[in-house]
Amino acid sequence: MLSTAIEKALNKQITIEAESSQIYLAMASWAEVQGLGGVAEFMYAQSDEEREHMLKLFRYVNERGGHSQVSKLSAPDTEFGSFKDMFTTLFEHEVFVSQSINNLVDIALTEKDYATHNFLQWYVAEQIEEEAQARTILDKIKLIGNEKSGLYLFDNDIKQFAMVRNVQ
Ligand code: OFO
Numbered sequence: 001m002l003s004t005a006i007e008k009a010l011n012k013q014i015t016i017e018a019e020s021s022q023i024y025l026a027m028a029s030w031a032e033v034q035g036l037g038g039v040a041e042f043m044y045a046q047s048d049e050e051r052e053h054m055l056k057l058f059r060y061v062n063e064r065g066g067h068s069q070v071s072k073l074s075a076p077d078t079e080f081g082s083f084k085d086m087f088t089t090l091f092e093h094e095v096f097v098s099q100s101i102n103n104l105v106d107i108a109l110t111e112k113d114y115a116t117h118n119f120l121q122w123y124v125a126e127q128i129e130e131e132a133q134a135r136t137i138l139d140k141i142k143l144i145g146n147e148k149s150g151l152y153l154f155d156n157d158i159k160q161f162a163m164v165r166n167v168q
Contacts, residue, residue, distance in 0.1 A: 003111045007066040009104050010057055010116070015071045016100055017054035021047045023093060026076040027086055038155035039083060046090075053126070060119055083151075084141050091134035098127040133161060 002010070028043035061068040080086035101123045108117040137158070144150030 002061065002064045002066040002116070003113065005107060006111050006113050006116055007061060009107045010061050010066070011069045011071070013100060013104055014054055014057050014061070014068060015073065016097060017050050017057060018071075019073050019076070020093065020097060021050035021054060022073055023076040024050060024090070026078050027080065027090065030078065030080050030086065031083065034083070036083060036151075036155050038157070038159045042158045042161055053123070056122075060116075064115070084138075087134065087137055087141055091131070091138055094127065094130045094134050098131060101127055137161070 024043050024047035028040045028047060031037075031043055032040035058068040077089070080089065101120065105117060105120050105124065108114075108120060140154060140157070144154055
């Protein structure tokens with residue numbers, strides 16, 4: 001059985017993961033209309049992944065005798081200036097999500113809920129991966145600068161990231 005504090009914190013994380021999915025969907029749409037098909041595919045895949053993260057938490061809360069909540073979501077930004085700005089936003093968002101997961105781990109320990117603590121380790125590992133991936137992408141973008149040919153290759157390259165993560 002989940003304590004009220006854990007149930008509340010897990011439901012807050014459900015909202016954060018659902019909002020992450022919306023944020024990346026908005027990024028997919030922006031990239032697609034800019035003609036960046038590879039980036040768009042990557043963002044569509046990220047958006048799907050975030051929905052999976054949300055559902056995993058959702059099912060866990062009910063499985064442990066809590067009640068998962070479907071809440072109102074904040075509308076994401078829909079304009080990103082440049083693809084570099086967009087990936088910077090993605091990186092910063094992942095850092096924010098990692099902090100939120102860390103807070104959850106803290107609450108699980110305070111509540112002596114070792115099952116939830118164990119469950120959350122998957123998210124801890126996932127966040128390490130997602131932050132590392134975003135950092136690698138930003139490094140590539142810095143290398144390209146404003147070069148058009150570089151952007152073309154990058155747009156092609158980034159599809160690989162989405163494919164690698166989908167088979168993991
Ligand atoms: Fe849910 O992993 Fe990104 O945010």
